[in-house]
Amino acid sequence: MATQGLRPVAEFQFQGFVFPAMEHLMCHAARIRNRTRGRLTCPAVFRAPFGGGIHAPEHHSESVEALFAHVPGFKVVVPSSPQRAYGLLLAAIRSNDPVMFFEPKRIYRTVKSDVTDNGEALPLDTCFTLRKGRDVTLVTWGACVVESLQAAKTLSAQGIEVEVVDLASIKPLDMNTILRSLEKTGRLLVVHEASKTCGVGSEILARVAEQAMCLLKAPPKRVTGMDTIMPYYKNEEYFMIQEQDIVLAARELVEGWK
Template sequence: MAELQTHSAHAVPMNLLEAVNRALARAMAEDDSVVLLGEDIGTNGGVFRATEGLKQQFGCRRVMDTPLAENLIAGLAVGMASQGLKPVAEIQFMGFIYAALEQILSHAARLRNRTRGRLSCPLVIRAPYGGGIHAPEHHSESTEALFAHIPGLRVVMPSSPARAHGLLLAAIQCPDPVIFLEPKRLYRLKRLPVVADGDPLPLDTCFTLRTGDDLTLISWGAAIHETLGAADQLAADGINAEVIDVACLNPLDRDTLVASVSRTGRAVIVHEAPGHGGMGAEIAATLANQALLHLRAPVERVTGYDCPMPYFQLEQHYLPDEERIVAAAKRTLAY
């Protein structure tokens, strides 16, 4: 478990997008085998400008524009990774990643197993995900459970600039493939301190953002923002909520989640993906299996609805908000 992060005198204010850019630049400066590829990432710096300036700094042999072909991008990344490079591939939006599933699921995730450990697949596939920016269809998906279901893939979702920076550094160093999902509505939300020369953050672990004894709020990605806001509202009513950022959905740090809920006795899981078949259900099953005798109330889930993300007129209604989270928390406390 990673505990609350402290601010450093050497920290620099960055938003999440700047933190991603800084992590990529640092990884490339420290390791010549790190290369970037994706649609418009070179000359234009990417659709969100996450790679802005990197082609000028490292050259076109290490920051490569590709055709509009996600299957090609993923296939190139697998080939590069098998031959000693550390590719970081960008998919413009998570809604475009499905064309790459054949390469990701059938090859990247299985390469270590298929070769009995002779080859690994140290690649990162970055994709902006989630709603909240009034995007059209295919631009607002949160289908992280699809990838978390696949053995051999790590699925990482940062929720702050510091965690985006530290987790991306760790993902690039990881010997196995990592799906790195960046919550685009947090890209430019606020600037927070980031230690640009600090150590990578640990993968495969949760981060405890706030301690409390009355209940546990569990979330990840962009929904952490509303979850922390709900914790503030609850605190104003004298309710101390522990807030856990799952951060890595596969492998899942079950020990931290079970330990927290065993102590508080109540849990609310928050995510913007649809509830049916979501990661919240997997976490709830874990708590039922390993913390049942400590639970004082049923586990609550606050999620998106079981329908495609609507257009911007209904987008905010679809996304979990502080009021829904607070209401779920109070139901567990009243049980």
């Protein structure tokens, strides 16, 4: 359909159910532009709910956005609010290349706001600065935006001002916004629900080290999920990131490296 003039939007019930289709996604959809030297493109959107917080088995709740970000040819998007989901989905549909559109399940039920149906798309290569701050740059995405904003409010009451950046676009990665924030704060904290090892946070830290090490006043930190399979039912509460985890990490960045 996508190679014959249509712009299909397909939905997987959960991100963990994508794997049987990986050969078609990675070896064909993502490569069709390169394989045909631009004669064909694949303007398709693949939606999939992901992330924990619903007390379900791991294939309903895991976060593997880094796996798709590693595939050349894919764009990877994670909205964190209804309005941004609207604008990013429009942009994804209008894109001439395949977009993996991952929707945090916790936000389905916990974040409610009015949406303006104005037909305006949001850029697929831009971060969104949700809160200004001078002390710490906190980069996050998806459902972790909620805990990050709560933590920033708590830290503000303690005299630490955190700039919260919603990554939104995992790939392409908007490093310009992150680096501009680091020019002010000099401290970087990345928060994501996925496991730590080889996560998107690792890529962000690596790029900062390559491009702007001199801006850092302290070694960057990550607050992430554990390097283990997502536990199910109430045990996932031990896996999920809590507001206090973010608060402690930010305080260590500021107070431990004065």
